Amino acid sequence: MPVVRDLRVLLRLRDFRRLLAVRLLSQAADGVYQVALAAYVVFSPEKQASPTAIASAMAVLLLPYSLLGPFAGVLLDRWRRRQVLLHGNLLRAALATVTALLIVARVPDWLFYASALSVTAVNRFVLAGLSASLPRVVDSRERLVMANSLSPTAGTLAATVGGGLAFAVRVAAPEGAGSDAWVVLLGAALYLSAALCSLLMPIGLLGPDTPVARRLGAALTGTARGLVAGLRHLAERRTASYALAAMTLMRFCYGALTVTVLMLCRYAWTSSESKGMALLGLAVAISGAGFFAAAVITPWAVSRLGRLGWIVACAAAAAVLEPALGLPFERVPMLIAAFVLGLTTQGAKIATDTVVQSSVDDAFRGRVFSLYDVLFNVAFVGAAAVAALMLPPDGRSALLVSAIAALYAVVAVALAGFRGREDA
Numbered sequence: 001m002p003v004v005r006d007l008r009v010l011l012r013l014r015d016f017r018r019l020l021a022v023r024l025l026s027q028a029a030d031g032v033y034q035v036a037l038a039a040y041v042v043f044s045p046e047k048q049a050s051p052t053a054i055a056s057a058m059a060v061l062l063l064p065y066s067l068l069g070p071f072a073g074v075l076l077d078r079w080r081r082r083q084v085l086l087h088g089n090l091l092r093a094a095l096a097t098v099t100a101l102l103i104v105a106r107v108p109d110w111l112f113y114a115s116a117l118s119v120t121a122v123n124r125f126v127l128a129g130l131s132a133s134l135p136r137v138v139d140s141r142e143r144l145v146m147a148n149s150l151s152p153t154a155g156t157l158a159a160t161v162g163g164g165l166a167f168a169v170r171v172a173a174p175e176g177a178g179s180d181a182w183v184v185l186l187g188a189a190l191y192l193s194a195a196l197c198s199l200l201m202p203i204g205l206l207g208p209d210t211p212v213a214r215r216l217g218a219a220l221t222g223t224a225r226g227l228v229a230g231l232r233h234l235a236e237r238r239t240a241s242y243a244l245a246a247m248t249l250m251r252f253c254y255g256a257l258t259v260t261v262l263m264l265c266r267y268a269w270t271s272s273e274s275k276g277m278a279l280l281g282l283a284v285a286i287s288g289a290g291f292f293a294a295a296v297i298t299p300w301a302v303s304r305l306g307r308l309g310w311i312v313a314c315a316a317a318a319a320v321l322e323p324a325l326g327l328p329f330e331r332v333p334m335l336i337a338a339f340v341l342g343l344t345t346q347g348a349k350i351a352t353d354t355v356v357q358s359s360v361d362d363a364f365r366g367r368v369f370s371l372y373d374v375l376f377n378v379a380f381v382g383a384a385a386v387a388a389l390m391l392p393p394d395g396r397s398a399l400l401v402s403a404i405a406a407l408y409a410v411v412a413v414a415l416a417g418f419r420g421r422e423d424a
Contacts, residue, residue: 010147015137018200020151022085023130025197027155029190030123031162033096036183037116039170039277040103042266051388051395053109054259058384060117062377081136081206082198084129088122089195095119096188100181130155133206160288162190167281230368233361239308240359240368242418246311246411247352248375253318253404254345255383257326261334263395269331279331283338290342297343298350307351308419312412314344314351319408326401 010016041057099115134151138144166183173179234241265280266273301310318341325337360368390400 010138010143010150013138013143015201015205016147018197019130019133019137019206020154022089022194022197023151023155024158025190025194026085026089026126026130028158028162028165029092029096029187029194031159031164032166032183032187032190033119034159035163035166035170036180036187038262038280039166039183040112040180042262042276042280051259051263051384051391054262055381055384055388056109056113057116058255058259059381060113060120062120062381067374080203081129081133081208082201082203084125085133085198085206086195088126088129089191089198092119092122092126093188093191093195095122096184096191100184100188103181103184104178129206136206162187163284164281167277171278171281227371230371234368234371237359238418240356242415243308243311243352243355244372244375246315246415247348248379249407249411250315250318250345250348251376251379252383252386253322253407254341255380256387256400256404257322257337257341258380259384259387260326260391260395260397260400261338263391263393264329264334267394268329268396283335286335287338287342290339290344291346293339294343294346294350298347301347302351302354306419307355308415310351311348312416312419314348315408315412315415318344319405319412322408323401323405327398329396 041053095118102112134147138147265276270276321340325333391397
């Protein structure tokens with residue numbers, strides 16, 4: 001397989017291996033930590049989880065990525081990247097340990113969320129540092145392309161494995177806050193391992209060679225101005241703007257349905273927290289299988305329908321199948337829906353990524369993708385907030401499911417109309 005061959009070539013590079021090891025350990029810890037937070041918020045027997053609590057947890061997990069992401073590079077240009085990986089992971093290990101202690105101590109929710117928010121905020125700098133360091137550990141432009149393709153994918157797989165490990169530990173452990181704390185401590189141990197692994201690389205290996213001396217305030221202001229310029233440029237690229245708007249709305253739909261499944265797993269489908277956690281793990285795995293299927297199907301579908309046509313097809317399929325499978329609120333149809341929505345959401349995202357890459361000028365591409373990242377995650381958190389207002393405690397809301405189906409249909413009709421005008 002080409003992927004295996006490319007990875008074999010890259011693994012011959014010692015520094016790439018070490019940087020990849022830091023990424024795998026770090027993102028595996030992310031997966032553990034995210035599942036630990038979800039388990040504590042939703043499945044702890046001493047807590048009566050609500051959609052509002054779930055929305056709060058999603059905000060903690062996702063908003064730092066969005067709000068800090070565009071500005072992370074400003075600070076990364078001022079610090080040694082090896083030190084960012086070292087100190088960032090050490091800090092996360094310490095903060096995760098504090099989070100575990102807070103879980104056991106049963107402190108007020110705001111203090112727990114503040115600790116969790118600190119861990120995920122630091123994560124944005126570590127991930128940006130990993131990406132910025134790649135050119136320093138490969139020896140040619142061709143290999144850099146391979147590394148940019150394979151490293152994030154490997155990291156996502158590591159996060160998935162970490163999440164699966166956390167699910168297994170949480171289901172196997174006795175019910176109670178202590179089991180949630182042990183899962184968080186597992187994440188802390190992985191963060192510490194990532195920090196120690198970074199010490200295998202010389203301090204100056206990952207750059208920058210000459211840290212930027214520009215005043216921090218001016219750099220942050222310049223970044224904000226650049227984002228505004230990127231937004232103006234995007235407004236002039238109608239195809240990219242429509243695709244991005246469609247993807248944002250589809251991400252919103254996916255987020256609202258994710259909260260629905262969480263509440264169904266917690267209250268409607270079983271009275272046992274451990275069985276509910278196992279059902280949630282199964283739903284996540286099935287949705288992940290839909291993501292994988294999208295990666296296989298999308299190139300073929302785009303070649304026949306076009307990029308916008310494939311997004312229209314994904315939205316239309318979701319509009320029809322989501323209420324058909326979701327309104328009974330039964331396990332098997334809803335798990336099938338999880339696969340369908342994983343496929344359609346990821347299929348639309350792959351097509352949207354391609355539209356944005358091909359429609360936006362290279363000088364603005366980085367800024368536009370920063371805005372894309374903000375929209376992608378804010379839509380998910382906003383969906384959780386809306387679901388918190390609409391969902392009953394058991395997660396059965398025909399109104400929400402019907403509204404989401406209608407929103408998918410609006411996306412399909414609006415984008416099809418735009419595509420028709422563009423082709424005319």
